[in-house]
Amino acid sequence: MATIQREIPKALLIISGVVMLLAFFLTFDIFTELKATLSSWTVLLSAISVWLGPVYAVNAQLMNYSRKKTTANLIYLIVPILFFVLFFGVALFSPGDISSASYQWLYIHIYQNVGATVYAVMFFTLASSAYRTMRMSSIEAVALAFGGVFSAMRSIPIFTYYFPWITGLGDWILLVPNVAGGRGAVIAAALGAIVVGIRTLAGKETTIQETS
Amino acid sequence: MADILAGLVGTFFIVSVLSMLWKDNIVFRFGQACIIGASMAHYCFMNTQMVFTQGVIPLSQGKLTLVFPLLLGLLLYSRLNKDIAWLARYPTNFLIGVGSGLMIAGTLRGQIIDQVKQTIVDLFAGFASESPLDALNGVIILVGVITSLSFFIFTKEHKGAFGYITKIGRVFLMISLGANFAGELVWYLTQMIGRLMYILNQLIWPLLGMA
Amino acid sequence: MSSQIRAKWTKRYQIMWVACLILMFIPLIHPLGLPTPVSKQVKDYYNTIKNLPEGSIVAVSFGASATLLDEQEAQFLATWKILFETKQKVIFFSTTEDGPMVLNMNLNKVKPESYGYVYGEDYVRLGYAFLGEAGQAAFSENIRSVYTSDFYGTNLNNIPLMKDINSFEDIDLLIYEYTSCTDIEWAVRQWVVAHNTPTIATTLGCCGPMAAPYYPTQVQGFLSGSVAGTELEIISGNPGPGAAISDASNLGIIPFFIAILHTNVEYFMQRRKEK
Numbered sequence: 060m061a062t063i064q065r066e067i068p069k070a071l072l073i074i075s076g077v078v079m080l081l082a083f084f085l086t087f088d089i090f091t092e093l094k095a096t097l098s099s100w101t102v103l104l105s106a107i108s109v110w111l112g113p114v115y116a117v118n119a120q121l122m123n124y125s126r127k128k129t130t131a132n133l134i135y136l137i138v139p140i141l142f143f144v145l146f147f148g149v150a151l152f153s154p155g156d157i158s159s160a161s162y163q164w165l166y167i168h169i170y171q172n173v174g175a176t177v178y179a180v181m182f183f184t185l186a187s188s189a190y191r192t193m194r195m196s197s198i199e200a201v202a203l204a205f206g207g208v209f210s211a212m213r214s215i216p217i218f219t220y221y222f223p224w225i226t227g228l229g230d231w232i233l234l235v236p237n238v239a240g241g242r243g244a245v246i247a248a249a250l251g252a253i254v255v256g257i258r259t260l261a262g263k264e265t266t267i268q269e270t271s
Numbered sequence: 272m273a274d275i276l277a278g279l280v281g282t283f284f285i286v287s288v289l290s291m292l293w294k295d296n297i298v299f300r301f302g303q304a305c306i307i308g309a310s311m312a313h314y315c316f317m318n319t320q321m322v323f324t325q326g327v328i329p330l331s332q333g334k335l336t337l338v339f340p341l342l343l344g345l346l347l348y349s350r351l352n353k354d355i356a357w358l359a360r361y362p363t364n365f366l367i368g369v370g371s372g373l374m375i376a377g378t379l380r381g382q383i384i385d386q387v388k389q390t391i392v393d394l395f396a397g398f399a400s401e402s403p404l405d406a407l408n409g410v411i412i413l414v415g416v417i418t419s420l421s422f423f424i425f426t427k428e429h430k431g432a433f434g435y436i437t438k439i440g441r442v443f444l445m446i447s448l449g450a451n452f453a454g455e456l457v458w459y460l461t462q463m464i465g466r467l468m469y470i471l472n473q474l475i476w477p478l479l480g481m482a
Numbered sequence: 483m484s485s486q487i488r489a490k491w492t493k494r495y496q497i498m499w500v501a502c503l504i505l506m507f508i509p510l511i512h513p514l515g516l517p518t519p520v521s522k523q524v525k526d527y528y529n530t531i532k533n534l535p536e537g538s539i540v541a542v543s544f545g546a547s548a549t550l551l552d553e554q555e556a557q558f559l560a561t562w563k564i565l566f567e568t569k570q571k572v573i574f575f576s577t578t579e580d581g582p583m584v585l586n587m588n589l590n591k592v593k594p595e596s597y598g599y600v601y602g603e604d605y606v607r608l609g610y611a612f613l614g615e616a617g618q619a620a621f622s623e624n625i626r627s628v629y630t631s632d633f634y635g636t637n638l639n640n641i642p643l644m645k646d647i648n649s650f651e652d653i654d655l656l657i658y659e660y661t662s663c664t665d666i667e668w669a670v671r672q673w674v675v676a677h678n679t680p681t682i683a684t685t686l687g688c689c690g691p692m693a694a695p696y697y698p699t700q701v702q703g704f705l706s707g708s709v710a711g712t713e714l715e716i717i718s719g720n721p722g723p724g725a726a727i728s729d730a731s732n733l734g735i736i737p738f739f740i741a742i743l744h745t746n747v748e749y750f751m752q753r754r755k756e757k
Contacts, residue, residue: 068360079371096620098623098627100343101617104365106612109318111347139304145312173309174548177549178550179463180289183463186502195746198438199442203449204449210449212739233690235415246387252374259368366616373616374615381700461708465727467506
């Protein structure tokens with residue numbers, strides 16, 4: 060039973076990973092074909108699993124409501140289901156599905172507005188954080204403020220118009236010290252990713268074994 | 272009239288989310304719950320449609336190899352039952368294997384070798400350039416890359432001379448973070464301006480007859 | 483934190499928020515019309531498209547989100563206009579669920595037909611597919627392994643533009659649009675490293691600093707944020723929504739800088755008092 064439940068899936072992981080690696084380094088047609096085929100399978104595979112989302116969400120909200128019967132929890136349970144049925148129903152039954160006028164109306168005036176406003180609210184919370192994060196109490200904080208303030212000014216026309224030197228400084232910050240720091244982070248992250256990837260393909264990565 | 276109604280609905284949802292700034296309230300939770308349902312519906316519809324058009328229909332037209340990804344995808348739903356949840360290991364491990372293999376191959380060259388190469392090229396190009404500023408920039412990039420990379424060495428204590436090196440690395444990383452912070456701030460500002468423009472163009476101006 | 487301190491901070495934040503809102507409104511009613519300088523990476527982005535021979539095949543990996551349109555619409559509209567003006571053959575493929583809807587809205591505004599474009603011959607929409615890194619790899623190796631039909635359900639083999647196009651070998655430029663900052667690595671790994679495909683990118687303002695390390699060798703140019711969209715509008719001579727948004731952002735951010743000044747003056751005065 061352990062073979063079917065653990066060893067064969069592990070073997071599937073290793074074989075599929077090694078095939079992808081070999082496809083990169085060897086130019087035989089068979090590997091190119093396999094790379095395209097196996098990669099394309101992940102597209103369909105991932106798309107099919109999308110219905111797990113609503114199932115888990117409704118289940119979680121049901122359990123939440125059964126634990127604590129408040130108005131807020133009731134809203135969290137009923138309203139998503141209502142809007143799910145509304146949007147899905149309109150998409151399914153309107154001629155032209157998502158391109159139909161009725162779906163576009165719902166999409167632009169409800170979905171887009173709420174989603175965009177969630178990000179808009181973050182402007183206020185992030186701007187408030189300036190009181191804490193931009194306090195120059197250490198050299199690192201000064202560096203953060205330097206990078207943040209002048210990069211922000213570079214993006215706002217009023218500053219680049221009245222203080223033209225901010226254009227050059229802002230561009231310099233993006234393309235020199237930011238690249239320096241960013242490149243170091245990219246290389247470090249890449250080294251870590253390769254180590255984890257090799258451990259995964261060798262079947263040694265314990266987190267994969269536990270969660271899969 | 273229909274436009275004003277649309278503007279009213281949209282403005283209601285904008286204000287419902289903005290009300291969170293005052294305090295957590297029922298109207299905000301309603302708006303939050305709406306987007307959860309709406310986005311789930313949209314994602315489910317688009318992905319189901321995609322599975323049909325790029326999977327089921329080609330399968331019915333003779334592309335028999337598509338049976339494998341479709342079956343593997345269905346196996347993911349076995350997670351809902353504890354007794355057969357182990358079946359989900361097949362598609363999960365397949366995804367991880369393919370993803371890891373693709374990632375390792377490209378990372379080695381794209382994010383290590385090419386990045387190191389570019390750092391050295393920037394240095395030499397800087398010195399070969401007429402402007403002394405380019406040479407200085409090349410040196411700054413080299414120093415920044417080495418010091419910020421050394422910050423991520425966790426097997427040696429950041430003390431003494433090494434401590435100074437990692438401190439310089441931290442400075443470069445903080446400048447990077449600052450640039451990121453600025454990008455986020457201006458992004459969120461733009462989003463807020465977009466919503467204000469929506470309220471003006473879809474509700475206020477039509478109500479005032481200035482559309 | 484004591485309730486007094488909490489109340490003090492809450493009041494401070496609320497004053498700042500109200501100031502930001504009021505200042506944001508002013509340029510919307512009375513535009514300031516200030517110019518925006520164009521940065522090097524935007525110039526390179528523009529020149530990469532302009533330098534393509536007419537009729538080149540441009541693949542657009544469109545990972546847009548409808549909720550982020552305020553930030554990116556200027557980039558999209560200006561890019562499509564440049565592509566259509568320079569008579570390139572364009573293949574749009576959406577990697578996010580919102581992509582097709584956003585493209586619907588964009589193309590309704592830009593109207594390719596007004597540039598003499600015919601669907602199926604000059605541009606094609608492949609619709610949405612759940613393309614992660616593996617999907618990008620599959621698409622670059624064999625388009626038909628991911629898409630068998632276009633957005634309207636027509637088999638790819640029946641579309642004139644797609645008859646002889648099936649992989650990276652047939653693509654002259656990739657325009658990679660993404661909203662999740664680390665996704666640029668997918669394009670670098672699966673297009674640039676794997677196939678040496680010339681690539682330019684469009685993304686959010688916060689993702690620009692993370693794309694900069696790949697510029698200019700791996701990614702020949704990039705747009706980050708609404709400001710870059712405005713800059714592209716200016717350099718290409720195609721006015722769009724970016725100018726209005728850039729203009730409106732002039733005053734709304736000022737309370738942020740005042741807050742930084744305030745908190746630091748307060749901090750240094752506190753330190754002096756303690757000494």
